[in-house]
Amino acid sequence: MAQPHIAKVLVVGSVNGHLADFFAKVKKLDARYGPFSILLVVGNLFANSDDHAEEVISLLKNEITVSVMTYAVVGDRPLPRRVRERASLKSGEICNNLVILSGQGVLQTSEGVKIAYLGGRYISQCLAETSNSSIENSANAAEPTDRVAVDPENSVSVDKGNSTAGNNEEKGTAGSEISKEEKGSAASESINEGKDDTISDSPPDDDESTHAHFDKLAVADLISQVAAENEKTFQKAIAQPSIDILLTFDWPYGAAATSPHTASDLSPPSTQFASNKISHLCAAIMPRYHFAAGEESFYERQPWKYSDRISIGRGSSAVPHFTRFIGLGAVNASRNEKQRWFYAMNVNPLRNISQGTSAPNELPANCTTNPLFRFGKIARVLDTKSLPRVLSAIDSSGGGNEASLSNRGGQGKRPPPPLNYICHGCNQPGHWISDCPVKGQNKRQRSDSSPPSGYVCHKCKKQGHWRSDCPADSSTSSGHASDALSKCWFCLANPDVDQNLMAAIGEEAYVAMAKGALVAGGSAKDGFHGHFSPIPGGGHVLIVPIVHTDSLRRACEGSDNAGADQRLSAEIDRWTEAVSALFAEYDCAPLIFETSRCLPHVHTTLQMIPIPNAKAESVKPALEDLCKADGLALAADYPPAQHDGYFALRDPASGNDLFLHMPKGSKSFNLELGRKLAARILGVPAREHWRQCVVSEDKEAAERDRFIAAFSKHDFTR
Incomplete structure (x- = not known):
């Protein structure tokens, strides 16, 4: 069997127009750590002004040497006019060994490395951007750090004979092949007379945005391309992950927020331009590496793994698939070693592994759970069958407009x-x-x-x-219990769990919007009006243990797994405090309750519903009235036996916990008691049953996003 090709890849952040200095640095890096098969620029290669216009002209004339075959994604600013014109004529190639990857597409190198790319910033962010948000470049160039970041899992030697730069078998924009003839003509082409003095960053005739941008249709198009690649690449009956590297300018929302530690020992930077559309993209295509440069800060997140059912390799050698996210700084932005602007790695293409010509990389020991799980609508490898569901999740139709693919669940x-x-x-x-x-x-x-x-x-x-x-x-039957767990509504291991409602995720528990919420988002100035809450998104949320848990009592009192119980109990307290802080901003108090039957196949949750502060004193009397109607009495503690069912509520007026014991063998206990209590206090008895309040997925997503935006300042994982 022939030795598979291993690609040595160098990835850099924004260059911001310092072309001659940058490519000189690359030449030194290539001599010291290479030879590199390809160089990937994931940020802005060019400046946003005419400060470096002469260097652009020199680059187009091949007067600046590009020693490594380079592919550059468009950042958040449009390409200079002449670069754009040259790229449109030459399938993206603007000079020897330099190809511009405009728009979105999938690129495959001669070694078999597949690279998905999507340039620009999400269009809604561009529209909100002020006109004075230009990036200032440093006049002094920083020397590259002596330490090159080589991925430890792929630290294999590179066969120099296979590390050809500018191989004519590599593909350009959207997979179009670059021929030797095109490269030769690009090298010999001269710049028209009279246009060498200045190069404008603005298009000459059209009214184009000052920012390069993408929309939801671009995300949908790239996901569709990858779905086809996943099916055809490995000549197998089922789809397999095919994307080795994903390049985007925007960071994915949620990637940096849910990792307590980083591989680079740096705190996660503030993600001003993080995009949930990029999160959807990454969650859907599951790349091995994801690079972004929009924050111009270096950040190497701990890798995250996917479901064990999504594996790479064959037979007993198959290992779970995982993704590494790396944010890169700007080339000349800082001399701080930790703000690194380049990343080098040896890439063993996924194609080699899935075809059995190479062994898979072992799962890193520091893998975390997937921080982007709430953006993915499937728990399997993307293929054309699952494509409609994935596209509907990002509200993209793939047609001439950005309407939702479907109106699933709409009333009537x-x-x-x-x-x-x-x-x-x-x-x-x-x-x-x-x-x-x-x-x-x-x-x-x-x-x-x-x-x-x-x-x-x-x-x-x-x-x-x-x-x-x-x-x-039979609750004692392990077979039945296992079947129940696999269908649990709240277990993240269940591929059908409703991820459309996820609002935040921690290490031990997550926050989700309630299905069929008792209250909906209204106007803050109007306060409570019927079932409309002043909290953005309504505020009716669930706090759910990530690990299947049938009772929070055991987490509070401890069990055989005391360490895990303590962590769960502590994190749930943090979530309740965070949500309560949001409610307090709108003069609301939280009604917090748990209904636990202590059955091993039932996943317990803690519900939080906002009520006006003025009505906090009425909670206990209203609960006592409901208890009298059902022949129950309030208790001061949990039931004597740890496995007995209970209802627990925190009185918002006194802060004390109130309990009801579920009578053994009784079929009269109302499992919707907490919701019924909240409905009575708010005067909306018609909304006691959650099924009567279910709305469409689009409405759910809109309410969720409103809540996330308001809750972000209190979300301790961000």
Whole structure:
């Protein structure tokens, strides 16, 4: 078997127009640490003014030597006019060994390294940018640091015979091939007379933005390209991750916010231009490396891994797939060694690994969970079958407008279910489960002990009992428990978990918007108005343990796994304090409660619902009234037995915890008691049942984004 090609790659941040000095530095780096197969520029190669116009002219005339085959992504400013014109004529090549990667696309090198790229800043950020946000470049050039960052997992020697720079088999923009003839003509082409003195950064005729930008359709287009690459590259029946390197100018939102430590021992920088559209892109295509330069700060995050089902390699040698994110500083911005502007690595292409011609890299010991999980709508490798769902998640149609692909879940607009669809609520065809006539009714809320005629249990397919009373269930059966865990609504291991509601994630717990929230976002100046809350996004949230947990009591009191319980309890306290601080800004108090049946297959949650501060004193009396109606009494502590069910609520007036013990064997306890209490206090009894309050996914996403924007200042993971 032939030795697979290993590519030695150098990636740099923004150059900002210092072309002669920069390429001289690259030549020194190549002599010292190379030879490099390719050089990737992920930031602004050119300046935003005419300060370096003469260097642009020299570059176009091949008077500046480009010693390594270079591909440059467009940063956040448009290319100089003449560079843009040259690139459009020569498939992106503007001089010897330098190709501009405009727009978005997938590039494959002669070694088999696949590079996805998307230049520019997200368009909504550009529109909000003020006209005086130009970048000032330092006049003094900084010498490169003596330490080159070589990826430890790929520290293999490079076969110099295979490290050819400017190989004519490499591809240019959007995969168009660059021929030898084009390179020769580019080298010999002269600049027109009378245009050598100045080069404008602005287009001559059109009214183009002062920022280079991308929109949601560009993200959708690149994701679609990668879906096709994942299917065709490895000649296998199923899709495999194919993108070795992702290059974007914008940072992905959430990548730096959820890592307590960095490989570079640097605190995460403030991400002023982080984009959730880039987060969607990265979460969907799952690159091995992701580089960005928009913050002009060096930051090397701990790698994150994906589901164990998403692996690289074959047979017993397969290992889970993972991603490394690196932010790069500007070339001449700082002499601080930690603000490094370049990163070198040996890349063993994913194609070699998936085809069995090379062994996979071992999973790094410092891998974390995926910080971008809430942006991905699938828990498998992207392919054309999953493409519509992924595109709908970024609100991109791929057509002539940016409308959503679908209006799934819209009230009154949802199409009827297919003929073979069976409602899981009543086991009858003809309607979605959200429209089920017995929705919201469970065995603890039904007044009749037996189901109506014709009802068939979804579990055992027999008549005569409700699904919740099915004798086939057994909480002591490991098989049934395992099946229940795999379908848990709140476990991140479940590929069908509703990630559209995720608002923040920590090490032990995450914050999610409530499905069918009791309150919706309203106007801060109007305060509470019906079910409209002044909190952006409404504020009805869940705090959920990441690890499957059936009771927060055990986390508070300790168990065999005391260390993990203490960490979970401490982080939940931090989340409640953070959300409470947001509520306080709008003169609201949190109604915090947990309903735990202490069943191993039921994932517990802590709910927080905002109520006006003026109504905090009414919480305990209202709860006592509800208890009297159900024949229950408040208690001062948890039930005596640790495995008994309970309802726990923190009185917002006194700060004391109030408890209700679930009677053993009773079917009368209302599992929606906390929500019913909040609905009574707010005067919205019609919203007691969450199924009556479900909105479309688009509305959910809009409310979530409003909440995230307001909550960001209190989110301790950012």
